[in-house]
Amino acid sequence: MRNRLARLMAVGLVASNVALADDAPDWGAETISGDWGGTRSSLYDKGVTVELSHKSDALANISGGVASGGVVLMNSDASVSVDMEKLAGWAGGSAFVQYHVQHGNQSINNYAGSFAGVDNIETGTSTGQFYQAWLQQNSADDSLSLLAGLYAIDSEFYVTDTSGLFLQPPYGMSAEMAQTGRNGPPVFPMGALALRLKYTASDFYVQGALTDGVPGNLNDAHGTQIRLDKGDGTLAVVEFGYTPAVEEGSYNKTSFGLWRYSARANDLVDVDVLGNPVQRIDQGFYVLAERTLFAEQGNAGQGLSGFVRFGTANKDVYQADWSGSLGLNYQGLFDGRDDDAAGIAVTTSHASAKYRLANAAESSETVVELTYRAQLQSWLAVQPMVQRIFNPNMDGAIRDAWVVGARLEAAF
Secondary structure, three states: OHHHHHHHHOHHHHOOOOOOOOOOOOHHHHOOOOOOOOHHHHHHHOOEEEEEEEEEEEEEEEEEEOOOEEEEEEEEEEEEEEEHHHHHOOOOEEEEEEEEEEEOOOOOHHHHOOOOOOOOOOOOOOEEEEEEEEEEEEEOOOOEEEEEEEEOHHHOOOOOHHHHHOOOHHHOOOHHHHOOOOOOOOOOOOOEEEEEEEEEOOOEEEEEEEEEOOOOEOOEOOOOOOOOOOOOOEEEEEEEEEOOOOOOOOOEEEEEEEEEEEEEEEEEEEEOOOOOEEEEEEEEEEEEEEEEEEEEOOEEEEEEEEEEEEEEOOOOOOOEEEEEEEEEEEEOOOOOOOOOEEEEEEEEEEEOHHHHHHHOOOOEEEEEEEEEEEEEEOOEEEEEEEEEEEOHHHOOOOEEEEEEEEEEEEEO
16 A cells, blocks of 8 residues: 555656556555545546545653653645646646645654654644645656656655655654754655756666755744745755666665755854854765565565665764664565565664764664554555664663554555
8 A cells, every 4th residue: 555655646756757557546445435436536537646545653662762651643644646648738747736634743752762763754743734736847758857846855865665664764864864954854744845857767867956945934833834034045955876677566776865055054063253153064965775685486576675775964063974774674574465564674873973072972873673564455554663772862861762653554
């Protein structure tokens, strides 16, 4: 269910490389609400795909961390993908709108105290907001695409599909880049106004995006906030990727990216003659790779895949000057459970020297996550997980934490 939802929600993005199948999904089998009396199929035939999903996570910090305690986190998501050529005769055009609602403002990380975070739907704010809303124009046989609108860079940049199984946030946007900027980069739960240009060839791609440097509103996290204030500056990110052809369901991707904010950032320690923080360049780079390591005979989508990711941020500005992660994901580990996935992953976030100096911090935080996603129905999945957090928030006064929990995910 997760893979199908991701493909359909990003239909405009996918269309730059791969044409979608002409056959409509089996809404009756794959969603709770079905075909809406034929309405969904009719819309699909006109180029409009509507997707509704919900996630509920029950989590508890059972040992160590800041304190013992548990929470329930919930996220509901609605998206509309539009093939503008089918709908309105606009050749090469597509559109995408995504709205999500965070239910409640509980925080599992208030108990665990992790720098990298525990759960990828935790936002700390109970609100609804538009996450993405953009138009895209493809040309040159879909090898070139230009996108404009409200956009999240983690929909295309710094992405490894095999890491998407895990609940911890760094397997989406990595921890070192997630901490950057004055209000974070434009990643879940908040996009930013942006332009993105992408060129795709047979075995490589290059893409670049220029976004508002401060997504949302620093003073109001509720609702959809789009502001272009003086001094916001911009965030530029460029990624080069090598993606040789593989059998459908397999992975073979290697990418390198660079990012930089136009506005400078405060040094953690150093001040000028007036006592103001020294202003530093705010930039970094990342590399990633994912591979199918073993495929079961006759089914390339079943088997073991792995990923590795590494990225940096300015050591004078941020708590973590680099982070790295790696993991394994086995699709269909047990006979008769082809749609299930099991995984183990490790993330380490390294404390910068200036942060350690200013906070008497430990050198790093490391988190290990073990999870199993059971596809109970085409529209329903349950995913238990356990995390072990070593040196939470790089703070020697906080004991290593154990977090357990489970996710319930449904397509409507």
